Amino acid sequence: MRKAAIALTVLAVSACGQTVAGSPGAGEIDVRKLEAGKYPTQPMDSYYSYTHSVRSGTSLAITRLADHVVLGSDIDPKLRYGTGIHAVDQPDDVASSMADQSKDVAKRNKMQFGFVSGSSDTEPVPLNKVPATSTLVTVTVLQFPSADAASTASREFEESDFNVNPVENRAVPISKFPTAYAHWRPGTPTIGSTIAHGNYTVSVFVSTASADLSMLTSMVEKTYTVQLPMLDELRPLSPEEVLRAEHDPEDMKRRVLDPSKTAVPGVGDMATNRPHGFLHFETDRESSKKLYSDGNVEYVTMGQAYSSQTYSYSKGIAQSFGTGSSKLLDGAILFRSRDEDSAKTLWSSLVAKPDAAMTPVGVPEAKCAEELMPWSSAKHFTCVVRYRNYVGTVWSTQPQDAQQRAAAQYAVLANSQ
Incomplete structure (x- = not known):
């Protein structure tokens, strides 16, 4: 907080030579x-x-949300490296970490904003793809106007992603979180999952070195275990509150x-x-x-x-599996x-x-x-x-x-x- 008791303010001279009157405080340089x-x-x-403005308020809201999005190292200590972030300030931005078809779901359910963060057990190298032997987790948290909208969006996110390859995809139960949706393609080392939690949806994408379903589902469960309580501490914002954010x-x-x-x-x-x-x-x-x-x-x-935004060198896995924040x-x-x-x-x-x-x-x-x-x-x-x-x-x-x-x-x- 500003200290009103300090009467003297140190002022400066700009490069153009404009001088503002003032004097240095005691014990400090001029x-x-x-x-x-x-x-x-x-x-x-x-x-x-x-x-x-809506634009500025949305940026402030996303920054606030980032303080309540899980880090990879909170999920598993080995996930100590960041592979990048993505601010979601409009529905089309969800395609940064989710299926392209998710954009329509976000629009239809009036998504407000969100934040994406990626983590890895391998330190990313600029301009290089993430090694296939890495364990990668991308978390996407989105806020919706109501719990009903978030619940509908969660189901539709799953449906739209599953239907990209309905012949080969298989539904996967997440035993500790029965309301979560998840699916994988047998033989592939990846899994996608989404869950509604109040006004929020949390989507998790995991990639591991081997197609071990128990390992994949365990990583999803660990993510939800840490992430959902963090959102309980974050009161959702109405559009009016976003606009009027300090x-x-x-x-x-x-x-x-x-x-x-x-x-x-x-x-x-x-x-x-x-x-x-x-x-x-x-x-x-x-x-x-x-x-x-x-x-x-x-x-x-x-x-x-x-x-x-973080640009990926591993397109096709998840956009935010890039090479760190830019x-x-x-x-x-x-x-x-x-x-x-x-x-x-x-x-x-x-x-x-x-x-x-x-x-x-x-x-x-x-x-x-x-x-x-x-x-x-x-x-x-x-x-x-x-x-x-x-x-x-x-x-x-x-x-x-x-x-x-x-x-x-x-x-x-x-x-x-």
């Missing part, structure tokens, strides 16, 4: 002297006023660097998640989970960080830890081998380094800054640009109190 280049140094709410209730978006000053919410871009929801975007989710746990991270805000060429991620000591722990763990020559001039607790990014052939330079219990990460394909972004992120944090 951020007006930092080299922030063309980037904003004031919090987002100083230049942007949020306007409610833009920044965590008071985080205003503090993250927004290079383009667009500020419009999107999944993976100007979005705030709890650590669980943010882990969907990570590749090695278990390593990241420990990192954020050690740093007592409460919230994570992404600014121009990730694409809301990180954008430059962006920002802001973490809020429980306290300053926790933030220091997190800051120390990020960019483990900093290049002293790249340290941004005058920026306290800042470090930078060139890092290899497996998803890109371009050079990438990452910088990390800490301000009180906030830790910001920025990156760019140019070292000076990354340093300027780091300075700007620090200034935004200092000016956001």
Whole structure:
């Protein structure tokens, strides 16, 4: 929350030379002297006023849902790697992880929104197909206007997928969840299942190395066992509530660097998640989970960080069995830890081998380094800054640009109190 008791606000000078009057708070640097280049140094709410819309509200609703979608490692510890995500903001998007015929089912039953997350026991390699020996699980959670609509959609999802190959497909009971639908084609190492749970449907697609039906059904049961209770904690949203969703209730978006000053919410871009929801975007989710746990991270805000879609190199299995979430060429991620000591722990763990020559001039607790990014052939330079219990990460394909972004992120944090 903003601290109204702080009377003095540190303000900045833009690259164009425009000066805003102000003075630094006691014990802190004068951020007006930092080299922030063309980037904003004031919090987002100083230049942007949020306007409610269906599109923005839907993005906020999907981000909220992601915090309650199961991770593969919660199903089985070996499923530690993320194969990608997909934001479902219109009925046609369900084809990202379900049969094409599912689009009509989603439309007919007035699906509102959804979120897809894929997991694997094999670390994905960019531009390569997922090995056939991998165990893969894709979970699709969709919200509908009512429990009746979700129940009807679940049955119709099963019917439409089953009828793609009605001669060879066989229905499969999921003993622990008798209301779930499932089917497989004997001799193939995959199974598809769907279940209605309140206003939600949960669809699970599993692929394993061998056509072992007991293993496939066990993985489906494990998924439902973890996923369904998570949805019990998430009250469904009416269309009106989606439209009127609050833009920044965590008071985080205003503090993250927004290079383009667009500020419009999107999944993976100007979005705030709890650590669980943010882990969907990570590749090695278990390593990241420990990192954020050690740093007592409460919230994570992404600014121009990730694409809301993952493109697959395994089409025909499931679209979201791709090669991890698509990180954008430059962006920002802001973490809020429980306290300053926790933030220091997190800051120390990020960019483990900093290049002293790249340290941004005058920026306290800042470090930078060139890092290899497996998803890109371009050079990438990452910088990390800490301000009180906030830790910001920025990156760019140019070292000076990354340093300027780091300075700007620090200034935004200092000016956001």
